[in-house]
Amino acid sequence: MLPNIRIGNEVVGASFCPDDGHVNPLRLLRALHRGFLRLGGQYRSCCEVVNISHEYHRFTAETSGGNFTAPKIVLAAGHGISTLAPMVGLRVPIRPQRGQVLITERIEARLNLPITDVRQTDEGGLQFGTTEEDIGFNDGTTLIDTSRIARRAVQFFPQLASVRLVRNWGCVRVLTPDKCAIYDESESHPGAFVATSHSGVTLAAANAYRAAEWIADGVTPPDFGTFSARRFDVPAAA
Amino acid sequence: MFRRLHDAAKIAIEFEGRILQVAPHETVAAALLADGAEHTRTTPVTGAPRAPYCMMGVCFDCLMEIDGIPNRQACMTRVQDGMKVRRQDGVRRLEP
Incomplete structure (x- = not known):
């Protein structure tokens, strides 16, 4: 199912759901704004x-x-x-819950399916993550979590070991019970x-x-x- | 188009197989702009030619292959004697 990348020896199994998909958040935001304005909406910031x-x-x-x-x-x-x-x-x-993610440089298309914790966007960047942390509204990052996220991605796909990270961040989810x-x-x-x-x-x-x-x-x-x-x-x- | 303000002792780097004499305090991006390089990479998505832009590590338009390592920021990398620099041609390939 993933013909373009080598799967690590530590991976012993996987599950598949045909309904899973990936939405690019940057393109989504732009599409929503364009659609909203086209329908006559007015967007007011700083209100x-x-x-x-x-x-x-x-x-x-x-x-x-x-x-x-x-x-x-x-x-x-x-x-x-x-x-x-x-x-x-x-x-x-x-309640708030923090998640941390890592973004890599753009590489050739290798992942044809979105995978929990490792996915590749249409422009080639990989996104790794995430964490589930209950530490209020703190949106910082921690070395221990980012290194664990990166190690896990390389366990999945050893060829990613040489791919370089360009960004990482923490973000606060809006979670219901x-x-x-x-x-x-x-x-x-x-x-x-x-x-x-x-x-x-x-x-x-x-x-x-x-x-x-x-x-x-x-x-x-x-x-x-x-x-x-x-x-x-x-x-x-x- | 760009000219150096001061003459300094030069070291040699290789750009696409061509030897350039550059000042040792320069970044790869500055050295190539001074040399008149027209473009330093092509983009992964459309293949458009690009050159260093922000010169401060933010825009990622200066990505180059430096000493065999792809996608390095030329504006954040200081030249070294004998350094081999190539254009980043589109998207980075993954090793087999």
């Missing part, structure tokens, strides 16, 4: 939301760049959701939605199609209720 008010079925987001009013509002603000959700009667349990996405509408403030997932890249297709239709047209996809944050509520004891 930190300080308050959300709800009057006459309209929401007003008070921001550092002025007020914006609309009949619907979607919280898709990563960890900013923790501050914003109570303003519209939503309860969204999320069961690591699955939350898509929810406020019961007390209808028209206020929340969408959060780790990650918005991995779930790009669900966010761009299913979740967008659910919010814009009110069409609830089958089994979408599963993603309500109410799943975390403990049932009352009998």
Whole structure:
């Protein structure tokens, strides 16, 4: 299944899922912005939301760049959701978790499948990682973790030993208690939605199609209720 | 186009088989610009010719094969006597 690269002797097995894929986050971000602008959207940067008010079925987001009013509002603000959700009667349990990744120089195309912890982008760079660390909002990197990530990649594919790293970073995930996405509408403030997932890249297709239709047209996809944050509520004891 | 400000004692490096006399404090990128090199690599994706640009290690447009090691940043690498420098021709190949 990987005809263009030698697999290390320490690899004793693997699993395969035909539905796995890779979304290039840089191209995704650009595509989302272009699509949004083409549909008439306006992107405003540097507008930190300080308050959300709800009057006459309209929401007003008070921001550092002025007020914006609309009949619907979607919280898709990563960890900013923790501050914003109570303003519209939503309860969204999320916590930070750090992941570290390594990026190599570009090399010829060798990996034709995306693999957990080792994948190659369309332009040739390899991405290794990651970690799952509970250390708050610290987005730094550690030598012990990056060296372990690199060693693991070389164990998988020994030919990568000579490939040089050009970047590494730590990034803070937005995780729910069961690591699955939350898509929810406020019961007390209808028209206020929340969408959060780790990650918005991995779930790009669900966010761009299913979740967008659910919010814009009110069409609830089958089994979408599963993603309500109410799943975390403990049932009352009998 | 580029000219050296000062004359200095020179050492020899090899660029694509050609011997160049360069100053020992120069980076490979600076030495090649002073020599008038037109391009120092071609890109992995489109094959477009590129030359050193930022000269401070950020843009990665100066990647070259230096002493047999591909994709090295010529602007971050100081010349050494006898150094062999080649253009980075497209994407790096992986050893068999």
